[in-house]
Amino acid sequence: MTDQLCTRQVCFIMAAYTAAGKLLMMPAELSYYCGGDLWLPALIVYVLQVAAVWAVAFACSKTDKTFFALIEGVLGKAASKVLCWLFALFFALAAVLPMFSQKLFVQAIFYDTIPALITFLPFFVFSVYAGAKGLKNAGRVADIALPLMGISLIVLFAMSVGEANVGWLLPVLRTTSASSVFSGARFSLYNFTDGAMMLMLMGRFRYKKGDSLKITLSYALSALVVLLFLVLFYSIFSVLSPDQYFAISKMAIFFSALSIVGRVDLIAVYAVEICMLFALAFYIQLSVTCVCGALGKEQSKGRSASPASAVASVAINAVLLAVLIAFNNSYLVVQEAFGRFLWIVFVLFAFVLPPLVWALKRGMGGGANGKVSGGTGKKAGRPPSG
Amino acid sequence: MQLNKGIEAIKDVLVSADVITYEFSSAAGKKFALIYVDGLVEKAQLGELVVKPLAKAGKEAGAAEVRAILASPEVKEVDIPSAIKEISYGSAVLLTDGCDELFSIGLTKPPGRAVAEPPTQIAVKGPREGFTEDIKINCALVRKRLKSPDLRLDTVRTGKRSDTAVTICYLADVCNNEIPKKLAAQIAANEIDVVADSSYVGRFVSSRPRSLFKRCATCEKPDIFCAKLAEGRVGILVDGSPIALTVPYMLVEDFQSSEDYFISSYRATILRFLRAVAVVVGILLPAVYVAAQLFKLQLIPFKLLLNISSSVSGLPLSPSIEMFLTLFVLEVLNEASIRMPKYVGLAISIVGALVLGETAVNAGIISTPAIIIVAFSAICLYVVPDLVETTATLRWIFLIIAGSIGTFGIILFICLLMCYLVTEQAYGVPILAPFSPLIPHDMSDGLLKRDMFSLSTRPAALKGKNKVRFRRKAGGGDNKGGNDDKQAAKEPRGGEDD
Secondary structure (H helix, E strand, O other): OOOOOOHEEHHHHHHHEEEEHHOOOOOHHHHHHHHHHHHHHHHHHHHHHHHHHHHHHHHHHOOOHHHHHHHHHHHHHHHHHHHHHHHHHHHHHHHHHHHHHHHHOOOOOOOOOOOHHOOOOHHHHHHHHHHHHOOOOHHHHHHHHHHHHHHHHHHHHHHHHHOOOOOHHHOOOOOHHHHHHHHHHHHOOOOOOOHHHHHHOOOEEEEOHHHHHHHHHHHHHHHHHHHHHHHHHHHHHHHHHOOOOOOOHHHHHHOHHHHHHHOHHHHHHHHHHHHHHHHHHHHHHHHHHHHHHHHHOOOOOOEOHHHHHHHHHHHHHHHHHHHHHHOOHHHHHHHHHHHHHHHHHHHHHHHHHHHHHHHHHHOOOOOOOOOHHHHHHHHHOOOOOO | OHHHHHHHHOOOOOOOOOOEEEEEOOOOOOOEEEEEEEOOOHHHHHHHHHHHHHHOOOOOOOOOHHHHHOOOEEEEOHHHHHHHHHHHHOOOOEOOOOOEEEEEOOOOOOOOOOOOOOOOOOOOOOOOOOOOOOOOHHHHHHHHOOOOOOOOEEEEEEEOOOEEEEEEEEEEOOOHHHHHHHHHHHHHHOOOOOOOOOHHHHHHHHOOOOOOOOEEEEEHHHHHHHHHHHHHEEEEEOOOOOOOOEEOOOOOHHHHHHHHHHOOHHHHHHHHHHHHHHHHHHHHHHHHHHHHHHHOOOOOOOOHHHHHHHHHOOOOOOHHHHHHHHHHHHHHHHHHHHHHHHHHHHHHHHHHHHHHHHHHHHHHOOOHHHHHHHHHHHHHHHHOHHHHHHHHHHHHHHHHHHOOOOOHHHHHHHHHHHHOOOOEEOOOOOOOEEEEOEEEHHHHHHEEEEOOOOOOOHHHOOOHHHHEOOOOOOOOOOOOOOOOOHHHHHHOOOOOOO
């Protein structure tokens, strides 16, 4: 076990980073499919994800090995390395749409006029740096990011709740067919990588009794916040919702005090944006971790990033940058590709693989009840990254 | 040894006009010589305690008799190389004709100022004594406050030519004992000609000496210094510097003032938040103003926007150049007012405030809002004076970023700073503790300041020994906020991810 994080940080990551990415485009997309029942597809997917997160978190109570170490124990080193590469690709892929959303969000919210792509490019400087820093850094950042996001969302909710009319959401399933709900759920799958994230955090913290419940509850709480956000969003914008991209920046716009004091809600939006940027960078951090694992290299040397990690981060960011430039004005095309074709990849990595960790009983060392502890166990449990 | 030979041996090495040789004889004809540096020795005491008694020495007086005459703990026998060192440090060395023994007499009194209130850490309530440039006085000021036998003052010397004394202070039963050893090793590992100030030593003991963020806290008051030692930190006093250093350093320390511990905890909490907000405003305000004007006018309330637009209309400079220029003038004025003699400084202030400010606005070179923002930013930064070096630099960086990328650049740079700072540490303690890693126990004396009864255990982040620092004995009053032994004995947990 590498012990890079503590349980609190895992909880914070699962609460903050998983929610941050779902507040930009997902509300408008879901309302397009389901109207006032937009929370239903989200709820369905979240129930599955909570189960996946719980499965992985509970598996942590049985072993202190990382996911890749478990694979190595059961299927061999080659399989472990192949999976490392596949997960690295998956997380890089998972970063693509959030990156496009971020670019559009930045262009719309940070500037009065739509600026050129070049204004978003400095993001990659931050991304290369953060990506190379490793999971310990992500955990430490989450310690600050979660309170920051929590306070900001409370402020935004408080500012916008006055304009909300929950009546728009009632009665449930009035106009939405079940197939629309499932279409919405399927189309939003690319927003849900949380089970896979938890899989990567497995074996990276020292498990204590009750931690699986804490982690699952913190994730469920973040799910509740997102669902609440969806409800509030439709209660404010009603039938206009499908056109309201970047809802988070628009929700508080009707707050009466803003006409006197200016757009102070933007301070809270910018604070949430900080968490969103970290959430986006977290995909790259996970991808770099997987690449380093596949190459068998250390991710960090003391407090500094290792050369392998830095090179991996530069390479992943370069690919993402190339994709961004290539599809700069084709967000809808990319979104369509993810929603219609690539959703199966997300199902596989974030929904199917996490519960399968239970099938790796042999690698857990002495069956499901045989928790590995002590020197040899820890040594054996080291991931390929060392 | 003949007197002349001894004098020659020393004077051959100490060839300097300020090294005085005073030769005298006793009534019985025994010859002596005192060698000392003019100005470093208390001459009156030397006459009273050395020359006068020795005047009665007999012709055949030997080393033992001389030692008996000079019965004082400050007298010690030395050889010639040590005698040369002692003279340099400010002692007088006594040579006796016909004796091989030399005596060093510690009547050092180097010129220096008296203990006074330091200009940078003024307190309305609380002790007012400040450190001086004399390390002996500073050590005494520390010992005066911490009479514990566990207080250790270990002296090492650094500086090839200055041979500066550096005293590492710590409470042996409280601090992590690895830190003093590491400090001594780090100081010894640096060979430099002259150690002019404690900031040199601060860089020696820093893991990242080139970082914008310091790794040692500084203080000028012995009460703060002792409080930090009692928390489990290790202090460094450097001869010739009134600024003491303490490690491990946490960023939050700079937002705390000694007065916070002497006033109501509610007021102290408000003041700490105020300082934090002031620093954030001080760093970001010029940048946000420029970014808002250039890229996002919505950030400014509409009526204020109208006022600003009337002020800036007709200005020949872009908002970023205007702010850059105004900030540049402020920095120049600041620098000049510090360096100029007092009387000229007053004139500079008048010229700066009236001539440059008023006239520049009237001439339509810069706008009034720009001056207000820069002035307010400067005031805000000085709310936390220990951080000014860092915050003033950050203000420039943010301004350049805001002028080129706008608010998104500001947000990105904040993210980058966060990313950098969260993994930085000084002596194993994360500098962003207790916020990252989150240490709930230490939050009660972070930005929040709880009452003294609630601060019964030492900061967990410091990972020292002997956690309990306050215990109320039975019958100690009915204060409900007070801790009982059980609470006090509860061990706080530090950053778990380390």
